[in-house]
Amino acid sequence: MSRLSTPAKNAASLRAAKPVRVLRSLQKGQQTRAAILEAALGLASHMGLEGLSIGALADVTGMSKSGVFAHFGSREELQIAVITEYHARFEDEVFFTAIREPRGLPRLRAMFERWVRRVSVEVDSGCIYISGAVEFDDRPGPVRDALAGMVMAWHAALRKAILLSVQEGHLQPDADVEQIVFELHGLILSLHHDARFMRIPGALERAGTGFDRAIQFYGTPAGLALDRARPVPTNGAGRR
């Protein structure tokens, strides 16, 4: 039957078929979209967001270019979808596991250590936030805005964790929250640079030492005592 046959009959048959067929089609569409996104994340990690192209994705997924296009209307839309997905995974791995720790220094430390762990995993693949910042620092537009928005969201979460540490009496009352975010971010950027580009050993430990030093500088006696008394996780993260 042609798609353009009598509207009345088609409408009736569509209504009858709706509950099962449309759902199946939606599920299949979502699965395909997820598969393309997965491939796009892999490509973007290695080649950068600018390395993404509908053609390369079609190759990787074994789909036609028009098939990829049907799910992502433009390269820009695809780039933004990759950033959103990357951020969702970052939040799952780093933020939502760390937030289970008690508020104050334990949570802040958990956020930093999971952040370090994520970057250390990305030494071989590359971090979309860090490479994206360099790729798009000169290119205003929706992709840059999406990237900057995700970085801002993460910095806001860090700021909140630092502020809670001050309120809990673990960091000094006059600790400069923005300054601490700036310094912790610097440790992560230096880790990424040394481990990924320079292939210098020991960068992971240096990032941890940098965090310890910041805590020693900004912490209160009560906060430092609590930090020293923390349990060493069995999975090897945490105390170095």
Added chain:
Amino acid sequence: MSRLSTPAKNAASLRAAKPVRVLRSLQKGQQTRAAILEAALGLASHMGLEGLSIGALADVTGMSKSGVFAHFGSREELQIAVITEYHARFEDEVFFTAIREPRGLPRLRAMFERWVRRVSVEVDSGCIYISGAVEFDDRPGPVRDALAGMVMAWHAALRKAILLSVQEGHLQPDADVEQIVFELHGLILSLHHDARFMRIPGALERAGTGFDRAIQFYGTPAGLALDRARPVPTNGAGRR
């Protein structure tokens, strides 16, 4: 006269013409090469080293593609020449002016402050070291090696300045030199990220505060007293 006329006669006339003509030709060649390199540096700062192409350079300089090719035999050779020139300028601006300061903390501070100043100038154009590290972290080869070599040279200069500060009694005897390089580099990377990509105000001051905090942490009483007593430069650099 054709270039391919009798060799004997040509050789004789070449010998006769040598002192003046060859010198002039060399000078002109060097000037052209310098002009291409200048344009290439500008292009690479904005578009990244990977954005460099013989075609784009020909456009910018008003030369033919073959004219550009005559001076740089390949795109790779051009990229490496840009890195070498960039490094020479970095050394002039940062290292060779800072080295005039007394050894120890004054020289280390001068190196950091001139580094900060250079990055702050590059907020609008981009830093070839930082963008290059992201562009080439996944691409082994001579360009990556040239970039990494320049970063290593600068890190070695920093290490030496830190070590001299320890020897002069300005930093604590057990100060971890590699850790300090790691942290200072992190401040610069965070500055570049926040000022250039995020356009967050205050990053310049935060880099300076981070340096002050490192000095407070690693410094000896004598070093801190010397640092506090430093003259404030009239050009506004230095104390914040």
